[in-house]
Amino acid sequence: SAVISQKPSRDICQRGTSLTIQCQVDSQVTMMFWYRQQPGQSLTLIATANQGSEATYESGFVIDKFPISRPNLTFSTLTVSNMSPEDSSIYLCSGGQTSYEQYFGPGTRLTVT
Amino acid sequence: AQSVTQPDIHITVSEGASLELRCNYSYGATPYLFWYVQSPGQGLQLLLKYFSGDTLVQGIKGFEAEFKRSQSSFNLRKPSVHWSDAAEYFCAVGGTGTASKLTFGTGTRLQVTL
Numbered sequence: 001s002a003v004i005s006q007k008p009s010r011d012i013c014q015r016g017t018s019l020t021i022q023c024q025v026d027s028q029v030t031m032m033f034w035y036r037q038q039p040g041q042s043l044t045l046i047a048t049a050n051q052g053s054e055a056t057y058e059s060g061f062v063i064d065k066f067p068i069s070r071p072n073l074t075f076s077t078l079t080v081s082n083m084s085p086e087d088s089s090i091y092l093c094s095g096g097q098t099s100y101e102q103y104f105g106p107g108t109r110l111t112v113t
Numbered sequence: 114a115q116s117v118t119q120p121d122i123h124i125t126v127s128e129g130a131s132l133e134l135r136c137n138y139s140y141g142a143t144p145y146l147f148w149y150v151q152s153p154g155q156g157l158q159l160l161l162k163y164f165s166g167d168t169l170v171q172g173i174k175g176f177e178a179e180f181k182r183s184q185s186s187f188n189l190r191k192p193s194v195h196w197s198d199a200a201e202y203f204c205a206v207g208g209t210g211t212a213s214k215l216t217f218g219t220g221t222r223l224q225v226t227l
Contacts, residue, residue: 043217100162102215
């Protein structure tokens with residue numbers, strides 16, 4: 001198993017600004033993912049964070065809006081850029097050795113005013 | 114494309130009563146199936162998973178789920194619910210490739226009355 005932590009746990013941001021969310025895993029993992037969970041909704045995969053290469057984005061998500069870094073096998077960041085109130089959501093990081101062995105972080109609750 | 118349907122948005126049960134949460138999936142081959150639980154303010158915790166073999170899967174916290182291929186279902190059950198089981202429950206489906214993605218259902222919120 002893996003223990004995943006995220007920082008910050010929550011934040012309130014003004015529209016037009018950017019926020020970077022950090023995800024730390026307590027052990028090396030092959031795969032890391034970023035999800036968005038809008039209020040009362042399910043999880044939507046934003047992208048797969050690939051170590052040493054560009055992230056793989058899902059339909060509807062673009063790198064300019066959600067740049068992702070993954071410098072090593074235990075750490076990744078997601079930036080929410082040029083935020084609008086529609087970006088208010090919980091952002092979840094997960095990691096594991098395969099896509100079907102995912103352990104989730106506690107999430108970052110973002111409110112954009 | 115793979116998809117998951119959880120037809121019950123909200124369920125209320127009394128403590129000590131049995132529980133069944135429904136999950137139906139759509140996938141072109143034999144799926145990998147999962148149930149996760151999310152307590153308020155927490156991330157998702159894996160309750161159980163089905164990859165192959167015995168269609169009745171045992172998980173943590175006394176939960177079990179049964180894979181029924183003919184019904185494309187993977188319902189979660191617990192014989193006696195505890196107040197601490199109140200949470201959001203998500204069913205998910207994934208493919209068999211190592212790079213396959215998980216698709217989550219919309220979740221079922223469980224309320225437990227004392």
